[in-house]
Amino acid sequence: MRIFTAVIAIAAGILVLGGYFFPALADIQTLLLNWAIILAGMAALVGIFNLISVHTDKVRRREKGSTYSAILVIALVATFVFGLILRPDHSAMAILMSGIIIPVEAALMGLLTVSLIYAAIRLLRRRADVMSIVFLITAALLILGSATLPFGNIPLLGTLVRPWITQVLALGGARGILIGVALGTLTTGLRVLFGADRPYGGN
Amino acid sequence: MIELIIIVVSAVLLFAITLWKRRSPTTLREIPALTRLLHTLGLSIEDGTRLHISLGSGSLLDARGGSAFAGLAMLRHIAERTSVSDEPSVASAGDPALGLLTQDTLQAGYKAAGVNELYVPTTGRVTGLSPFGYAAGAMYISKNENVSANIMIGHFGPEAALLTEASDRENVVSIGASDELSGQAVLFANTNDALVGEELFATGAYLGAGPSHTASLTVQDIMRWLVISALLGGAAAKFFGVI
Numbered sequence: 001m002r003i004f005t006a007v008i009a010i011a012a013g014i015l016v017l018g019g020y021f022f023p024a025l026a027d028i029q030t031l032l033l034n035w036a037i038i039l040a041g042m043a044a045l046v047g048i049f050n051l052i053s054v055h056t057d058k059v060r061r062r063e064k065g066s067t068y069s070a071i072l073v074i075a076l077v078a079t080f081v082f083g084l085i086l087r088p089d090h091s092a093m094a095i096l097m098s099g100i101i102i103p104v105e106a107a108l109m110g111l112l113t114v115s116l117i118y119a120a121i122r123l124l125r126r127r128a129d130v131m132s133i134v135f136l137i138t139a140a141l142l143i144l145g146s147a148t149l150p151f152g153n154i155p156l157l158g159t160l161v162r163p164w165i166t167q168v169l170a171l172g173g174a175r176g177i178l179i180g181v182a183l184g185t186l187t188t189g190l191r192v193l194f195g196a197d198r199p200y201g202g203n
Numbered sequence: 204m205i206e207l208i209i210i211v212v213s214a215v216l217l218f219a220i221t222l223w224k225r226r227s228p229t230t231l232r233e234i235p236a237l238t239r240l241l242h243t244l245g246l247s248i249e250d251g252t253r254l255h256i257s258l259g260s261g262s263l264l265d266a267r268g269g270s271a272f273a274g275l276a277m278l279r280h281i282a283e284r285t286s287v288s289d290e291p292s293v294a295s296a297g298d299p300a301l302g303l304l305t306q307d308t309l310q311a312g313y314k315a316a317g318v319n320e321l322y323v324p325t326t327g328r329v330t331g332l333s334p335f336g337y338a339a340g341a342m343y344i345s346k347n348e349n350v351s352a353n354i355m356i357g358h359f360g361p362e363a364a365l366l367t368e369a370s371d372r373e374n375v376v377s378i379g380a381s382d383e384l385s386g387q388a389v390l391f392a393n394t395n396d397a398l399v400g401e402e403l404f405a406t407g408a409y410l411g412a413g414p415s416h417t418a419s420l421t422v423q424d425i426m427r428w429l430v431i432s433a434l435l436g437g438a439a440a441k442f443f444g445v446i
Contacts, residue, residue, distance in 0.1 A: 021207045036264055040300045047299030047329035050306075051340075054325045065347045105335045112361055115368040119393045126395065135391065174384055177400040181382045183426050184404030185269025186210070187419035190217050192272055196415035197407075199275040199304045199311075 006195045013193045052076065138165060209426070216422045217415070224414035224421075231417070236378050236396035237409040243352040243376055244284060252351035253290040255344050256281060257366060258305060259357025259381065260297025260337045267358040269404075270382035271301050274356040275308045276407040276416070281354075282312025286321060293344055295330045296357075297337025302329035338362040342369035355379035355394075356406060359386035367393035380406075 012032055019029025055069035063069075079096065086092055120139060123132050144154060145162030153159075191197040247254050258274040261267035278294055285292045294309060296302040306327035313322040330340025345353050346369055353370040355363060359381040367390070370377045379390035380398035391397040398406075401423055407416035440446045 017210070021204075033264075040262075040264060043299035043303050044332065045299075047302045047332070050302060050325070050327075050329050054328050057325060063347070065343065068343070105333065108335045108339060108362070108365060112364050115364040116361070116389065116392070119364060119367070119389075123392050177384065177387065179430055180401030180423070180427065181269075181403070183423045183430075184273065184401040184419075185266065185382070186213055186426070187217060187422050188269045188272045188276075188404055190210075190214050191276075191415050191419060193214075194218070194415070196221070196413070197272065197276050199272060199279070199308050 002198075005200060006198055009198070009200060010193060010195050013189075017193070048076070048080075138170075141165060213422055213426060216425060217418055220418035220421050221415045224418045229408075229417040231405075231409060231420075234398065234402055234405065234409065236380075236394075236398045236402070237406060239376070239396050240352075240354060240378050240406070241409070243354075243378070244281065247290075247292075247351045248285060248288045250351065251289040252349050253288075254281060254285060254292040255341070255348070255350045255353045255375075256292060256294040257341050257353060257355040257357065257359075258294060258296045258301055259355065259359045259386075260331075260334045261301065261358025261382070262298050263300045263304070267382060270357050270380075271296075271298070271304075273404045273406065275301075275304055276412055277354075277356055277410060278305065279308050279312050279315075280407070280410040280412055282309045283315045284312075286313045286316040286318050290349055291321070291323065291326055293326050293328070293348060293350070295328050295337070295341045295344060297329070297331055297334060297341075299329055299332070301357075302327065334360055334362045335365075338365040341366055345370045345375050346373055350375050352376040352378065355381070355390065356398075356403060358382055359390065361385050361389050364389045364393055 015025055016029050016032050019025040052073055055073050058069040059066045059073065082096070083093060120136060123136060126132075141157065142162055142165060145157040188197070192199075244254065256274070256278050258271060258278070261271040263271055278292075281292055282294075292309075294305045296305045306324055309327045310319070310322050310324075313319050328340075328344075330344070331337035342365055344350060345366065350370075350373070353366065353375050355366060355377065356379070359366075359379070360383055363379060363381060363386050367377045367379065369375075371393075377394040378396050378398075379394040380403035381387050381390055382403060387397070387399060391399070404423070405420055407413075408420050437446070
């Protein structure tokens with residue numbers, strides 16, 4: 001069984017990769033990717049059942065925070081049932097989306113702003129090294145160079161320092177990091193293609 | 204065609220270096236975040252606390268899948284080592300397909316440790332389907348489940364700050380790495396130790412995942428030097444008017 005799953009996974013990986021370089025494999029690549037999309041859709045359903053199972057278990061065992069788990073399960077089941085009955089494009093479902101989900105995510109974004117400022121303030125206490133100091137000075141220069149200040153812009157900061165940092169230093173560094181990430185992704189993908197890493201089939 | 208050549212050269216190098224690494228042991232440079240990871244791993248087993256491994260919200264169907272696979276490779280070894288602990292590790296994912304593989308990987312770790320019967324399917328979870336939904340669900344784990352360390356390896360954007368903030372409030376150690384630049388900046392500022400850039404893909408090698416992982420690091424180094432040479436060569440050729 002282990003060998004069987006590995007052979008299927010490796011063959012599918014090679015055919016999809018090959019489809020990018022050899023036009024003869026393009027059709028089979030599209031077919032396999034379509035299957036993957038359908039399976040990912042099914043996986044969403046399994047993921048939701050997993051979420052329900054974890055939280056109902058918490059409610060049953062009256063664990064810490066089980067009230068929130070109960071609210072989550074009730075809201076999830078209610079939304080799912082209403083979605084099935086009314087269909088996702090119904091106005092009531094649109095209200096649910098724009099009245100609850102989007103404001104909640106916006107609120108989390110607001111919390112994030114506070115969290116980031118708080119983290120920047122505490123960075124030197126957590127890790128007092130050269131890189132942390134460079135990080136904080138750079139962040140402060142960029143904020144001062146971008147912000148609208150009551151006494152007007154600081155000379156040279158917005159016109160010279162900020163563009164130089166973002167378009168020369170930061171851009172160069174970002175490209176270096178992204179090349180590193182791309183090479184890491186490449187070797188990780190090759191390990192999966194070789195079957196050295198098999199995050200499937202319980203191996 | 205250049206892409207195909209890069210892939211073929213990398214594949215040949217990976218295969219050859221993996222065979223070579225099987226015979227000769229490798230010395231790895233010290234990465235503070237990974238040293239802390241190994242330390243926390245041992246400590247969590249001793250003091251009966253959990254590790255929370257957050258794999259982010261990267262989809263397996265796009266380019267972000269690489270970091271998700273790197274996270275799964277790490278999870279496999281952490282699961283194997285912590286499977287006999289009183290409080291087994293919990294893993295969370297923000298993508299359903301990744302969630303399924305998380306459960307499969309956790310079970311594989313238990314099986315490798317010979318304690319398959321101790322595996323609990325709910326230790327691998329999908330906590331949300333959007334980045335913020337995922338972060339909100341994963342924050343809950345750090346807060347309520349006797350977690351001593353939150354290890355974040357995968358695709359994270361700025362929402363990672365919510366997770367690290369929740370961990371910080373509970374005195375939970377945070378170690379993080381993301382393949383996205385905004386996520387990396389956030390993790391650098393918010394975690395006890397952050398992995399930068401390709402260090403994300405080194406976790407398997409440092410956890411002793413085998414010669415293919417250490418060979419990957421060597422291939423990455425070789426390819427990086429080739430890219431640097433090509434960049435410098437291209438700049439020099441442009442300067443001298445060759446191209």
